[in-house]
Amino acid sequence: MPLNPLYISHLASGGLITNYYCSSACRHCLYRCSPQWPKEYISAEQARENLQTVRRLGCLAVHIGGGEPLLNPEGVAAVLEVANQVGVHIEYIETNSSWYRSHAAACTLLDSLAEQGLSTVLVSISPFHNERIPFYKVKGVIAACRETGISVFPWVSDFVADISTFDDQKTHSMEEYQQLFGEDYLERLPYRYWISPGGRALETFGRFSTQKPISQLAAESSRGCSELAEVGHFHIDLYGNYVPGLCGGLAIGAEDLGTPLDPETYPIISRLYSKGIGEFESYATEVYDFTASQAAYGSKCELCYEIRRFLVVEQGVDSRELQPQGHYVYG
Ligand code: SF4
Numbered sequence: 173m174p175l176n177p178l179y180i181s182h183l184a185s186g187g188l189i190t191n192y193y194c195s196s197a198c199r200h201c202l203y204r205c206s207p208q209w210p211k212e213y214i215s216a217e218q219a220r221e222n223l224q225t226v227r228r229l230g231c232l233a234v235h236i237g238g239g240e241p242l243l244n245p246e247g248v249a250a251v252l253e254v255a256n257q258v259g260v261h262i263e264y265i266e267t268n269s270s271w272y273r274s275h276a277a278a279c280t281l282l283d284s285l286a287e288q289g290l291s292t293v294l295v296s297i298s299p300f301h302n303e304r305i306p307f308y309k310v311k312g313v314i315a316a317c318r319e320t321g322i323s324v325f326p327w328v329s330d331f332v333a334d335i336s337t338f339d340d341q342k343t344h345s346m347e348e349y350q351q352l353f354g355e356d357y358l359e360r361l362p363y364r365y366w367i368s369p370g371g372r373a374l375e376t377f378g379r380f381s382t383q384k385p386i387s388q389l390a391a392e393s394s395r396g397c398s399e400l401a402e403v404g405h406f407h408i409d410l411y412g413n414y415v416p417g418l419c420g421g422l423a424i425g426a427e428d429l430g431t432p433l434d435p436e437t438y439p440i441i442s443r444l445y446s447k448g449i450g451e452f453e454s455y456a457t458e459v460y461d462f463t464a465s466q467a468a469y470g471s472k473c474e475l476c477y478e479i480r481r482f483l484v485v486e487q488g489v490d491s492r493e494l495q496p497q498g499h500y501v502y503g
């Protein structure tokens with residue numbers, strides 16, 4: 173049976189990934205960002221191309237995320253300027269607050285970004301972030317936003333009480349949280365926080381899921397991964413990769429959006445979209461001699477990631493659709 177090509181004909185809501193390097197390495201990070209990534213940042217030209225693509229496909233507003241975007245304030249300013257020129261509204265910038273040094277310096281930076289049109293900052297608040305970033309920095313950024321008239325989107329306020337139990341001048345490990353709030357603290361986090369089942373969340377939370385044999389996962393996803401067609405929370409990165417759905421490590425060239433994907437160029441995404449994880453596993457076994465390391469997995473996405481990592485890291489596959497390679501190398 174021929175493959176049914178994925179066709180992204182329009183975009184609803186999403187974001188621009190300006191960089192993958194990050195001052196944190198959160199256990200749940202969908203894009204496996206960390207300090208290990210090279211310090212590469214989106215150029216003004218790539219930002220323009222991405223935003224023109226987004227606009228062409230009907231989306232007139234995006235957010236800016238990373239990695240930590242504000243590790244390069246000049247880069248953020250350039251993106252804001254380009255967004256103004258292209259006519260795409262920037263809804264907010266996400267930040268982990270690690271860049272905070274003093275109230276005065278934070279106000280100066282935020283003032284200058286407000287002049288470029290920045291109106292809202294999404295401030296990350298979670299125990300994952302608190303493993304690497306002292307909470308006084310988060311509070312400092314929130315105070316600086318208030319002083320400079322920038323709206324704060326706290327994500328998520330529900331954790332403030334937990335985090336405030338500890339010394340805000342220091343970082344605190346998940347083990348400390350578990351000692352204080354119970355051994356099952358980590359396991360319960362997905363009930364309090366929207367965590368996408370991808371990226372490092374696969375390793376962090378997969379063990380808490382019911383383990384299913386590959387044959388069962390294949391049968392359950394035999395109608396294909398419709399997630400790949402989701403356009404309600406898309407991302408386009410600094411290399412011109414459109415991330416289909418929330419499937420970090422898979423990529424469609426931004427130039428290929430707006431037309432049905434060619435299965436010759438996108439054999440993996442086409443198989444996953446048409447026939448699901450079973451078809452992808454059969455393809456990887458047949459063409460690349462893949463052998464699963466486990467008999468059962470917590471989700472189809474865990475197996476999907478294991479196969480993709482095998483292709484990139486073990487087999488040296490360099491394809492348009494397994495990008496950025498750092499997702500597999502630095503993750
Ligand atoms: S979740 Fe955000 S702060 Fe944490 S590693 Fe990923 S990009 Fe960095």
Ligand code: SF4
Pocket residue numbers: 370397399400417418419444449472473474476477
């Ligand atoms: S199995 Fe792969 S393609 Fe399908 S939803 Fe999971 S990560 Fe995405």
